[in-house]
Amino acid sequence: MNSYVKDALLEWKEEMLQQKREIDEEYEKIKCDLQLYSYKSGITKQVIQSTINDEIITNIKTAYHIPFVEKYEELKQYIKELEEKRKVYQMFVEKIEKVSETEDNEA
Template sequence: MEPHVQKSLDEWKEEITDLLSEIDKEYERVKQDLQIYSYKFSITKQVVQSTVNEEIIRNIRELYHQPFEQKFNHLKEVIKDLEEKKKVFQMFVDKIEKVKMKESEETRTVQTY
């Protein structure tokens, strides 16, 4: 592979690897938030199920249960999106490596003949 092509691919791979790193950081942050809201949502659900007073149930649902449920569902969607981004950008890295390996093998094969 010609040096300028190699250099360009390496730079591109580095750029994508940096993006992947940022996605991983965001993923971990959202994952932690999701865990927190999972607990909050679950706890409020259990409290509502154990409460008899309809007014208290309504208040708990309005103040906690519904907002926690919405945030929990939103975070699940964000996690899905981040997982898809990770998968896509990892494909770029894999494809760049594959091209570099193929070119390297072809160069070695040509040199041995």
């Protein structure tokens, strides 16, 4: 493989790796947020179940539980999107490596 092609592929691979690193960082942050909202919604659910006053239950649901569950579901969807992006960029890296190796072996 001539050096121009090899260098260009290496540069492209580094770009893909950088994109993947950024996605990985975002994934870890969202994973922590997802855990936090899981705890928040679980705790508010337990408090609601232990409360007998309907007005307090309604207030807790409105102020905390429903928003926490909605945020949890939103984060769950977002983390799925990030997982897909991670896979895509990993495929780029693997395909670039495979082409580079194939070309090196043929040279």
